[in-house]
Amino acid sequence: MKIYRARYGGVCFGVKRAIELALEAAKNTKPVYSLGPLIHNRIAVDKLRKRGIITVNKITDIRNKGRKVIIRSHGVHPRILARLRRRGFEIIDATCPRVRRAQRYVQKLIKEGYHVVIVGEKDHPEVKGLMGYAGKNAEIYSEQMKIKKRKIGVVPQTTLDLGHFNSAIAHLMERVIEMKIYNTICMATVLRINEAVRIVGKADAMLIVGGKNSANTARLYQVCKEHKPSYHIESAEEIALDWFKDAKSVGVTAGASTPRAQVDAVIKFLKKKFPH
Numbered sequence: 001m002k003i004y005r006a007r008y009g010g011v012c013f014g015v016k017r018a019i020e021l022a023l024e025a026a027k028n029t030k031p032v033y034s035l036g037p038l039i040h041n042r043i044a045v046d047k048l049r050k051r052g053i054i055t056v057n058k059i060t061d062i063r064n065k066g067r068k069v070i071i072r073s074h075g076v077h078p079r080i081l082a083r084l085r086r087r088g089f090e091i092i093d094a095t096c097p098r099v100r101r102a103q104r105y106v107q108k109l110i111k112e113g114y115h116v117v118i119v120g121e122k123d124h125p126e127v128k129g130l131m132g133y134a135g136k137n138a139e140i141y142s143e144q145m146k147i148k149k150r151k152i153g154v155v156p157q158t159t160l161d162l163g164h165f166n167s168a169i170a171h172l173m174e175r176v177i178e179m180k181i182y183n184t185i186c187m188a189t190v191l192r193i194n195e196a197v198r199i200v201g202k203a204d205a206m207l208i209v210g211g212k213n214s215a216n217t218a219r220l221y222q223v224c225k226e227h228k229p230s231y232h233i234e235s236a237e238e239i240a241l242d243w244f245k246d247a248k249s250v251g252v253t254a255g256a257s258t259p260r261a262q263v264d265a266v267i268k269f270l271k272k273k274f275p276h
C-alpha cells in the first residue's frame with residue numbers, strides 16, 4: 001500500500017511552545033495547573049499529567065495558593081488573568097503569539113472607535129478571550145446578526161476556515177459603510193487544510209489522526225470525507241483493516257494538536273499490516 005504522509009500536519013508552533021513552557025515550569029515545581037487541556041489530545045494530556053501538568057476546568061478547582069498556572073495557546077479572557085493574579089498564582093502565559101496579535105488588534109480597533117465583529121465559534125476559548133479584550137462594544141458574527149453600526153472592525157479566530165471568513169466578509173461588506181479587517185487566520189491552519197486537499201486527491205482513503213475534541217482535526221476530517229472514505233482516529237488501535245480492502249493508497253494527516261509520535265505509530269502500523 002502506498003502511504004502519503006502530509007508534509008504539514010501535527011503539533012503547531014503555538015501548542016508546541018505551550019507544552020515546552022509547561023514542562024520547563026514543572027521541572028522545579030509540581031504540579032503546574034493548566035486551565036483546560038493544554039492540547040486537544042487525550043493521549044498527550046495523559047502523558048503530561050504523568051509529568052506534573054494537571055488539567056483543571058476552573059480556577060476554584062486549584063486548591064493551593066502560590067501554585068503555577070499555565071495559560072493555554074488559545075489565551076483567556078483578561079478577567080481570568082486578573083482573578084489569577086488576585087489569588088496569588090504564578091502565571092505562565094503560553095498564549096500563542098499569533099493569538100496575542102489578534103487580541104492586540106481587537107484592542108486597537110476598540111481604541112479607534114470601531115464596533116468589533118469576531119468571526120469564529122462562540123464557545124471556543126480563543127473567541128471568548130478575544131471578546132474579553134473587546135469589552136462591551138463587540139459581538140460574534142452570525143448571518144442573522146443585525147448590524148446597527150456603520151463602522152466595524154473584523155477579526156477572525158486564528159483557526160477559522162478561510163472560505164468561511166471570505167463569506168462572512170462578503171456578507172458584512174453589503175451592510176456597512178466602513179469596515180477594517182485584520183486577517184489573523186494562522187498559516188498553520190491554512191497549510192494543514194491545503195496539504196490535506198492535495199493528498200486526498202491522490203489517495204484512495206484518508207486517516208486523520210488527532211483528538212476527538214480537537215476542532216481543527218475535525219475540520220480536516222470534514223474536508224477529506226467530502227472527497228474520499230476518511231476516518232478520524234486518535235491512535236493506531238482504532239484502525240479496522242477492512243477500511244482499506246479496496247484501497248491501493250492511503251493518506252495520513254493530523255491536526256495541529258497531534259504529537260508527531262502518534263502519527264509515526266499510525267504509519268508504522270500501516271507499513272506492518274500492508275507491507276506491499
Ligand code: SF4
Pocket residue numbers: 012013014015073074096097098099158159186187188189256
Ligand atoms: S494554530 Fe496557529 S494560532 Fe493557533 S496555537 Fe497553533 S500556531 Fe498558534
